[in-house]
Amino acid sequence: MTFQIGTIAIGSDHRARDIIDGIASHLEPLGWKVHKHYGGDAESVDYPCIADEVASEIVSGEAVCGVLVCGSGIGMSMAANKTDGIRAALVHEPKAAEMSRRHNDANILCM
Numbered sequence: 001m002t003f004q005i006g007t008i009a010i011g012s013d014h015r016a017r018d019i020i021d022g023i024a025s026h027l028e029p030l031g032w033k034v035h036k037h038y039g040g041d042a043e044s045v046d047y048p049c050i051a052d053e054v055a056s057e058i059v060s061g062e063a064v065c066g067v068l069v070c071g072s073g074i075g076m077s078m079a080a081n082k083t084d085g086i087r088a089a090l091v092h093e094p095k096a097a098e099m100s101r102r103h104n105d106a107n108i109l110c111m
Contacts, residue, residue, distance in 0.1 A: 002101075004064065005030065005031045005032055006032070006033065007034075007063045007064060008027060008034055008063055008065055008067065009035045009037065009065075009066040009067075010023055010024060010027075010034060010036055010068070011036065011038055011050040011053060011054045011067075011069075011076075012037075013038070013047040013070040013075075013076075014039060014043060015071060016069040016071075017038045020038055020069060023069075024036055035062075047076060047079065048079040050068070051068055051075075051088075052079065052080075054067075054068055054080065054108065055086045056083070058086060058107055059083060059086065064107075065107050065108065066080075066107065067108065067111070068111075070110075073092075074110075076088070077089065077110040080108050086107060086108060088110050089104065089110060090110045092111075
């Protein structure tokens with residue numbers, strides 16, 4: 001089960017902005033339209049707000065899927081999973097990412 005290329009919402013806490021920019025740089029040449037959420041230039045962001053922004057885009061249909069990154073990935077996955085219709089999976093390796101999508105219909109990847 002894969003996503004049809006479209007819009008993807010990606011976000012992070014303040015410590016992972018560079019990672020989000022790197023993910024966007026990888027996805028855009030593949031045809032994805034990327035919406036980035038990470039609090040602009042703020043020194044610190046409230047990561048549940050970022051998780052909510054990404055989850056809201058998916059539930060509304062504005063984005064087909066999402067990626068969230070924070071220090072451990074645990075907080076982002078817990079915050080995102082509070083939104084009805086979101087299935088955020090915390091993964092640490094490619095096989096878990098594949099299986100979370102194939103068997104659990106995950107729509108947000110958390111790292």
